Amino acid sequence: MRTTIEPQDASAASPTPGPHLNRKRGYWSRLGSDIWKEWDLYLLLVPGILVILLFKYTPMYGITIAFKDFNIFAGYADSPWVGWKHFAKLFTSPDFAQVFRNTVIISFLKIIILFPLPIIIALMLNELRNMLFKRTVQTVIYLPHFLSWVIVGGLFIDLLSTNGGIVNKVLVSLNMEPIAFFLDNSVFRSVLITSAGWKETGWSTIVYLAAFTMIDPMLYEAAKIDGAGRWKQLWHITLPGIAPIIILMFILRLGNVLEAGTEQILVMYNPVVYQVSDVIGTYVYRMGLGNQDYSFSTAVGLFEAVISFTLVIVGNAMSRKYLQRGIW
């Protein structure tokens, strides 16, 4: 952070030293002369740096309240330190245990069902020979990605409602009992998974479709000459070809394992189904902004942030070690 802000004063204070005169000058002095020479280039960075310092790094300092009994009137500095008290509460609270379980269950269901789906669908799209049909399908299935969770939530509330929802209408016409999807603890998670799949599956195929185009077509030609059928080509060329992308997407997904879909759930859940759908994100929102339990909910948020951060770092390190590929 310091690297960019302080030297500007330094450069203003000392007149420009000739860049070639002294090769062994320190980093700061070289930085100073660079800024002096190309002040306009460094100036362009100022708005962006100010925005992230203020809106991203200042809240990181605010994390300290997870270790304090934050009182809005006393402020950050004067609220008393309480050490690990809020974390102790977190690990013993049955509420949090439930919330953590929900987060992990919903997330794992989403990963198990919704992670492979776009790969399979991309492979199937790749087999379509009629280009007009293929493009039409793509146009249609990308669409839900661009709608907000409010809209998608509204669509599903409407489709699945017990008075007038088309799904229940079908169920009744098949002589089955109507299901109150949004009020039934045994089906609500399936509603979450299904709607997430409906919204994002189509769009998620893009990455894999792009990966297909990077496979050398000669490989297919050679395989055909060797008599490999469509299945063998798929198994021995296409899948290995997109494996790096699959692994990359999986690491990225893993880092989000504790983000079970807060924006989605906030739109779709209600008190009746809290016990199966209250996740870390929604819990922090309700405890923090609803109950104004600032310190405790910051502790919960920090718990999530630290685990997610660790997962991405570890996932990336493993991928670099065993697969020689990583995000960075």
Added chain:
Amino acid sequence: MEDHKKALEGNSTARGVIKLSFSEKCFAVFNYTFFILMGLTTLLPFVNLIAKSLSSEGAVISGRVGLLPVGLQFDTYWYVLQDSLFLNSLKNSVLLTLVGTACSLTVTTLTAYPLSKYRLRGRKWLLLMFVFTMLFSGGLIPTYLLMQNLNLVNTFPVLFLPAMINVYNMLIIKNYFEGLPDSLEESAKLDGAGNIRILLSVILPLSLPVMATIGLFFAVAFWNDYFAAMIYITDPGLKPMQLYLKELLVSSSGDFLKDNIDAAINTTPQSIQASSILLATIPILLVYPFLQKYFVKGVLVGSVKG
């Protein structure tokens, strides 16, 4: 000779010429059927919603509305379009999308340009400083308290100020800039142009596709965002449309709880809900052709080089 020609024609046509085996034919039939069904699953909810928005409330509640309106009426649309809260939230959303996109695109591009220059000293550390914010954040509550300290709660700027830089989009733009030939910059330098001048009159005109892509990314994100508004905005006059809609849905799902207890009382104006949702979807549908074109490109740029 024939084979050679086929190879030249490319993969897809060559395969079309080759006779399909029985199992391949079966697969093709399955595949086309699958995608027709998938397409329908995506579209039918909208058709149902359109039908509901145009049907009489009685027909909606009794579950008689499928894919066609029953008891055709347009009053719900008139009702929604005359509702001052809806109109005001629409105005807020349009304003937020325009102002937010302009500010975010500007700040994000300005940051991306210097970071695309290898000669920038401290480039690695600066990049790390930006990327770190993607991996770790202070969290909801510290951010909220910051906004409170800055007196930004219940103001319009809180909806776009923190979003003025998006690191992911910044990296895409940076990668694009890195792909432009250095000779452009060098020749402009010989003509005596400064860095800002070079960015504005040499680099930007060549970067219109990526600008369009990222601009659309921002616009869709601002148009669709309800979360920031839900946290920071309680003043009804400042609520954007997504938040207005969310509250409409939640209040109705509250009713929907009540309905279950006492099915006789029905206060949920489902047709009004349906028409509000549709009206909020129309702007996205209008820009969708551009969205699709540029978003796919954007994702490709991001995935190839990012």
